[in-house]
Amino acid sequence: MHEKIRQSEYGGSKNNFHIERHDDTLSVELTYPPRTSDNPNRQVRYVEFDQESVRASDGIRVSYDYERDGYVIEQASKFEWDAADTVCDRDWQEVAFVQAWGRDTRDDDDAED
Numbered sequence: 001m002h003e004k005i006r007q008s009e010y011g012g013s014k015n016n017f018h019i020e021r022h023d024d025t026l027s028v029e030l031t032y033p034p035r036t037s038d039n040p041n042r043q044v045r046y047v048e049f050d051q052e053s054v055r056a057s058d059g060i061r062v063s064y065d066y067e068r069d070g071y072v073i074e075q076a077s078k079f080e081w082d083a084a085d086t087v088c089d090r091d092w093q094e095v096a097f098v099q100a101w102g103r104d105t106r107d108d109d110d111a112e113d
Contacts, residue, residue: 014044
């Protein structure tokens, strides 16, 4: 089964992402996500993953770090706030970094072809 759920609008649109389903996998692809938090078009920069099931878990948030050339995985540390709190900061903190192309088995000559 293959289903396109949303197609990116590209350009400066705030809807800069594709979402597709391939059998039991949900694929999310950001198209040209902003490099910094200076983001006047409010484009998507982060993807959050969580699950709703009998066994509760906290989610993770993934973004791309252009300086280090890889993916940052963050976890929140706060899940409850006072009723008057209008910000509800989850205090996302980096817990892992995954180097882009870190598992590429091609040698340098193959990568240039």
